[in-house]
Amino acid sequence: MPALCPTLRRDGDQVVILDQTRLPFEEHYLHLAGLADAVTAIRDMQVRGAPLIGATAAFGVALALRHDASDATLEEADRSLRQTRPTAVNLHWALNRMRAALLPLAPDARGAAAWAEAEAIRREDAAANARIGEHGLALLRRQAATARRPLNIMTHCNAGWLATCGHGTALAPLYAAHAAGLDIHVWVSETRPRNQGLLTAWELARSGLPHTLVADNAAGWLMAEGRVDCVIVGADRIAANGDTANKVGTYLKALAARAHDVPFYVAAPRSTIDLACPNGAAIPIEERDADEVRMLAGLAGDGSVVRARLVASTSAVCNPAFDVTPAGLLTGIICESGVLAPDALAPLATS
Numbered sequence: 001m002p003a004l005c006p007t008l009r010r011d012g013d014q015v016v017i018l019d020q021t022r023l024p025f026e027e028h029y030l031h032l033a034g035l036a037d038a039v040t041a042i043r044d045m046q047v048r049g050a051p052l053i054g055a056t057a058a059f060g061v062a063l064a065l066r067h068d069a070s071d072a073t074l075e076e077a078d079r080s081l082r083q084t085r086p087t088a089v090n091l092h093w094a095l096n097r098m099r100a101a102l103l104p105l106a107p108d109a110r111g112a113a114a115w116a117e118a119e120a121i122r123r124e125d126a127a128a129n130a131r132i133g134e135h136g137l138a139l140l141r142r143q144a145a146t147a148r149r150p151l152n153i154m155t156h157c158n159a160g161w162l163a164t165c166g167h168g169t170a171l172a173p174l175y176a177a178h179a180a181g182l183d184i185h186v187w188v189s190e191t192r193p194r195n196q197g198l199l200t201a202w203e204l205a206r207s208g209l210p211h212t213l214v215a216d217n218a219a220g221w222l223m224a225e226g227r228v229d230c231v232i233v234g235a236d237r238i239a240a241n242g243d244t245a246n247k248v249g250t251y252l253k254a255l256a257a258r259a260h261d262v263p264f265y266v267a268a269p270r271s272t273i274d275l276a277c278p279n280g281a282a283i284p285i286e287e288r289d290a291d292e293v294r295m296l297a298g299l300a301g302d303g304s305v306v307r308a309r310l311v312a313s314t315s316a317v318c319n320p321a322f323d324v325t326p327a328g329l330l331t332g333i334i335c336e337s338g339v340l341a342p343d344a345l346a347p348l349a350t351s
């Protein structure tokens, strides 16, 4: 298993995060001192990935209540954190859980309870990651028994430890497989425009996992050539019918996988499954700033990070951050309870 740098931890009455806007060039930690810092961290993607966004929001509530734990402060924290990003349901899940734990308490009991609940959310996410890793490993072992060596797994975006509080969602089975000695190789798609695939490459390199970075558009060709044995991606929201929102580009990979008979798995904790959301059409899809498409960041020869413009600002840009993959294109959903059939999520409501 990889050595984790903590993506999120409490430090006294502050919270420390790994600033993901500076990766993969620089490993830099930021102290969040209050609600405004937590809001900025989520909105500006200093933290990112659905489970980590949820945990950060929970710690944001704890930060907000440090000096004033009145109903008004709690409501204000809930409102401003909820507005940061629309698609990842873990944000709402975590805030609902914080409300349910804190509102019934007297204000003077809320401070300590908020830290404890946020810590529980963080711990439980790490435990869910571990279970996802075990269930995914069982799948990969079965595939490895019949596939050529090494087993070639494709992933998209970053659903590793940078996106969670533990070993990740889509990457947890890969870390587990590597630790178990399975011969695996990971295709990492770069994930324009925010290039989260570069974060995945950075993570995998730190853990010594064999991997190859490819442009997003290479995925279909690699599958057509028989060079992909399965795809595992994360999720930002899974609707009750199994339709899954994940980083933009996921849908195209799922279509290519279906065309070439490549198993396509989504790995996510149950906190990403939104049974109140009937289907993919009801999932709000975040549209982000046009400059994310117009600009690229990279390292200059002198080691400084530079941003370069790719296109004139006169060209219109559309920048949906996520897309929806219909449940029918998924082979299974790997969560902490096991590998679920995408069209059979309803029983989770009562389990």
Ligand code: MRU
Pocket (backbone or CB within 6 Å): 047, 048, 049, 050, 051, 156, 157, 158, 159, 160, 163, 164, 169, 196, 233, 234, 235, 236, 246, 247, 321
């Ligand atoms: O916009 P981001 O970077 O917060 O996107 C979220 C993601 O990391 C991915 O969509 C991921 O595949 C699912 S979250 C583990």
